C-alpha cells in the first residue's frame with residue numbers, strides 16, 4: 250500500500266474515531282452497537298452530548314495544532330506548539346482534559362509547566378498526549394525509529410509530566426512508523442517494547458500482550474496504559490477499520506480518545522480508502538482560538554499530504570490538491586507516480 254494512503258489514513262482515521270466516539274464519552278460498554286446494531290448501516294456520525302454530527306473533539310483539534318506548528322515552523326518547535334495549545338485553551342474549547350487545561354493555564358513557561366504540575370499532583374498519566382499523536386507520528390516516521398520516539402516524548406512532555414504518558418505516545422509513534430514500512434504493527438510490538446524506558450516497560454507489556462482484554466484494565470481508560478492497550482486490542486481483534494472503531498467505542502468510558510487512538514492505528518494499517526465515506530463527509534474540526542477556522546476532510550488531507558513530504562518518494566506531491574472531492578472511496582484518487590512501498 251502506498252504510504253500516502255497510510256499517512257492520510259492515520260490522520261483522518263484518528264479524527265473519524267474521535268468524532269464518532271465523542272457523543273458516547275463516559276457512557277456504558279456496548280452503547281454504540283446497541284444504537285447501531287448493523288455495521289455499515291449508516292447514521293453513526295450522530296452527534297450528541299454537545300457535539301454536532303461529525304464534529305471532532307479536543308483530540309483532533311490538538312493534533313491539528315501540532316501539525317500546523319510542525320509545518321509552519323519547519324520542524325519541532327516546542328515553545329511554538331505550547332503557545333498554540335495555550336491560545337486554543339484560552340478560547341474555551343468545548344472539551345479539554347483536566348490535566349492539559351491545568352498545565353496550559355497555570356502561567357508557567359513551556360518547559361516547566363507540565364513538570365511542575367506533575368510534582369504537585371503526582372497524577373499525569375492521562376491519555377491526553379497519546380490522543381493527539383496522529384499528525385506527529387506521520388511527520389516523524391521518515392526520520393526513523395529513534396527520532397520519531399524522541400519527538401513523541403518531547404511533544405507529550407509539553408502537557409504531561411509523567412513519563413508513562415511519554416512512553417505510551419512514543420509506542421504509538423513507532424507503531425505508526427513500522428506500519429508505513431508495511432510491517433504488521435502487532436508483530437512489531439516486542440521490538441517496540443524493548444525501546445520503552447525500562448521503568449515503564451512491564452506495564453506496557455501487560456496491556457499490549459496478545460491475551461490482554463480491556464476488561465482486565467486496572468485503571469479507567471482515560472489513563473494512558475489501558476487507552477493504548479485498548480486501541481491495540483481493537484486492531485488485533487477485528488478485521489477492518491469500521492469494526493475496529495466500533496469495538497473501541499463499545500468499550501465505553503473515554504470513547505472519543507480510545508477511538509481516536511484506534512483510528513490512528515487502524516487508519517494507518519488499512520489505509521484511507523478503508524474509511525467509510527459516510528464517516529469522512531460530515532467530519533469537521535473546529536479550531537477555537539484560531540479565527541473561527543473549521544477544517545474539513547479536504548483540509549485534513551492537505552495536512553496529511555504536507556506532513557508526509559519527508560518520505561521523499563513522491564509521497565507529498567500532488568496529493569492535497571484536487572483530492573478533496575469525493576475522497577475516501579475513490580481508488581482512482583491516488584497519484585499514479587507513487588512507487589509501491591512493498
Ligand SMILES: [Mg+2]
Pocket residue numbers: 306307308344505506
Ligand atoms: Mg476528546
